Amino acid sequence: MMGVIFDFNGTLFFDGEQQERAWRLFAREAFGKEISDGEFRECVHGRNNDFTMQHLAGKALSARQVDEYVEEKETIYRRLCREDAARFHLALGAEELLDELRERGIPRTIATASRRGNVDFYIESFRLERWFDVEKLVYDDGTILGKPAPDFYLRAAETLGLEPKNCIVFEDAVSGLRAAAAAGAGKVIAVAPEERREAFERMPEVYEVIPNFHEFDRLLLRE
Structure with a gap:
């Protein structure tokens, strides 16, 4: 898993x-x-x-x-x-995927370059506690080297008690995709609109590109 x-x-x-x-x-x-x-x-x-x-x-x-x-x-x-x-809502298909991860007991967290003030804003606005242990979210607390360094994803994997190679990472930014790959993530998936698909598909770090979470292949969770 x-x-x-x-x-x-x-x-x-x-x-x-x-x-x-x-x-x-x-x-x-x-x-x-x-x-x-x-x-x-x-x-x-x-x-x-x-x-x-x-x-x-x-x-x-x-x-x-x-x-x-x-x-x-x-x-x-x-x-x-x-x-x-x-437009103040989670991405298309996100809630369904998060519900499924919770129901299947699949370890999950967030690794964001946002600071605590915005993280608290998101937790309150989107009720993220439904899906995540909000005390263990990884954010910019001033101690983590920023993306594209791998540190955010190394720490996130550590909080899950997993090796990075046993983690799937979803990202939308070039620096974040490179950070996940540098951390040794097992699968790095770009979430991007159609106009950015080709550019991301050319990146060797990217396993696949999806426009939304409805398109994510759940079979990858079993590898």
Whole structure:
């Protein structure tokens, strides 16, 4: 039996538009900076907050400065999520898969670059305690090297009591897919819209690409 590790943003919760709007609004307000599309892909998407904030600032920042900037950005982000009620839900097929994992007793957790404030926001909004031990979720607590380093997924596998090779990882970001592969995950599955499928299929780290969780082959859980 395999364990399952989920990235969250862009994987279990399709919040790409809200995240991008929040980052662009924040960068404009805090630094007077416009983020290019390429810069967003390379320096924001899937990266931890320390890396992104120091990139946007163009200089080293203290931990306190990073925390203050992060809270500004996340306040914007959470407001945008609440305002977009039509899209404020888990990804297509996610609840059904999570119900099945729970019923079958399959080990599962989340490994997200989000910080505690957003993790608490997600737990409350989506009632994640229905499917996860919320005290053991892996998030950016300031002690874990960010993706594409393997540390998030190594720790997640450890919390499940499994070797990474016995885990399936769901991810949506290049940095996260590489992190999962570097950790030695048994299967690395990209969750992506059709327009990104071809690019992800070319990545040697990716076992398969699915548009939503209805398309996930449950037989992989038995390997």
